[in-house]
Amino acid sequence: MQTMKTQQLTRELIEAGGIDALVRRDAPSLRVLTEAERAQSLRETLALRPDGPVWLFAYGSLIWNPMIRTEECRTARIEGWHRAFCLSTMVGRGTCENPGLTLALDEGGSCTGVAFRIAEEELEPELALLWRREMLSGSYVPRWLDVHAPDGERFGSAIAFTTNRSSAQYAGGLPPEEVIRRLATAHGAIGSAAEYLFATCRGLEGHGIPDPVLEELAAAVERHRAQFASSTEAADVPCAGGTP
Template sequence: MADDFLLTRAFIEAGGIDALVAQEAPDLQCWSEAERAASLHCFMQNRPPGDVWLFGYGSLIWNPTIHNTERRVARIEGWHRAFCLSTRAGRGSADNPGLVLGLEPGGDCVGVALRIEEASAVAELTLLWRREMLTGAYVPHWVDLLDEHGVRFGIGIAFTVNPEGDHYAGDLPEAEIVRRLATAAGSLGSSADYLFRTCDGLRLHGVEDAELERLARDVRAEQAKLSGGASG
């Protein structure tokens, strides 16, 4: 199995993600450092007052790679997580693209909010932009972070999916989502492991996402069926 924690802080700082994409999907147009810096600068022009928080809803829950001083379960409104982003590198390939999570409009989402220390905010967000704003597949937004009582305790950064982007895959039928998650893999691990780790990470924080858990069961069943077919 591929090293699921190859996506480390040091790996990102060394430009490893860009090199990985250049090798595995050379036709993908990645943003330059200057473009990411400009994006971050523009985004922070509208920073609300208070602490800087990051809303994690997928791999940022179990592998944030940024330094944070506090973790809190949080709910956001107006967005829901979905496997709507296709990837041909990292957790998929050109022949069998994988899927990772994005936030789509509508509903709500429970995840984990990470507070970033003010003194290191610039450095941490620069690292975060290298990781998340690789190709412009995400659009960052400021979102209200709500506690279990529905009371806002902060405003955080949430990476929503860009529906106009080349990697958007929000219209896939359920069977194809399950197939991709069950079979796609790349140098950072499998799409299935990404799903399973997200379920585990949420449960560790006392959160159980019924839709994700159902999808995980379907993916495991699909893997078992494929494994049985191969051996039979």
């Protein structure tokens, strides 16, 4: 089986329009937002900005690969949303033939992650870069959410990318075995869905944030990958007396 060559998701790749180029190459039928649409979305979000400094709430890959320039980070909790693998991806961590899954904030519950504070003088250019990364196809809805310290004290408002349930990429409610299969097998231009999951677990652990649900999912994906590897090795063993 041929291994797909992967690229790292970097600031330089996004600034050069590399994500849009990957979509045109790997999923040309996927409708992406134009630069004008992203700029309008950012203007509308900033128009609703509450008083105080701007924080970004990270719950997935932004924890371990924030990419934007920030001045401070804090463990933070939000209410009314939970971390879930509920977005299909045909680019980056999957393909059209075997879509992967990425995290989003879905409705209900709560979520503990990391809040990054963005310097006021760098706010607009850094958010513009973030919009090029996250607001690719309209799968997310940016919202201002209250962020709370572990002791429950509110310390500010943060931009959070919540799932857009009307998006064609929304994949909430998949059977657990299908979530595991996709995470264990999907691979795209910037890596595997499994590594996305494992890196998120490591990122949370590095900040001292437990997530038993994600840890259990990672263990299940590891078992699936091991079983697949074992079955592949068995299939490669020639039958006795066969042609070498």
